Amino acid sequence: MRAKTGRINGALIALLTVMKGLPLAYSKDMQEDKETVFDAADSLELAVRAMTGMVADMDIRAENMARAAGSGYSTATDLADWLVRETGLPFREAHHVVGRAVALAEEKGCALGELPLADLKALHGDIDRRVFDVLSVEKSVASRTSFGGTAPQNVMQQVHDWRDRLKEEDGGKRG
Secondary structure, eight states, X not given: OHHHHHHHHHHHHHHHHHHHTOOSSOOGGGGGHHHHHHHHHHHHHHHHHHHHHXXXXXXXXXXXXXXXXXXXXXXXXXXXXXXXXXXXXXXXXXXHHHHHHXXXXXXXXXXXXXXXXXXXXXXXXXOOGGGGGSSSHHHHHHTOOXXXXXXXXXXXXXXXXXXXXXXXXXXXXXX
């Protein structure tokens, strides 16, 4: 899927480059658009079929997904954003504080949200217990409320919108 995305994006860039160079009238250069457009369409069709089959046969293990989501210090950005928002620290400095926090968490073998408050305060004196409000995966996901964000209400709205759209497109045959 990842490789097909690159191929389809490449076809788009090729097509845009051909179209950019055309004069205002029809030109023989337009014959150069066919190969990439048809290849991109074939690649997309194959990718959609593959993903449809994969999702249909997928066995979701929520506990494994939750564990994976919390690995790799995925809330580090949330910590940096909190430092900027709550303490007024410039982002470039917050980035350094977070780097030290991640190194400390790695050393202790724990997640950022499991570091004691005293350890976090030693990294930056303005950190207080409110920081723990942003250091969980659930809160990180829920905080992304802009369009396309991961907040549960955003996801449910997209599910609702797409179900409605699919019902309209197939005359209400889908449930």
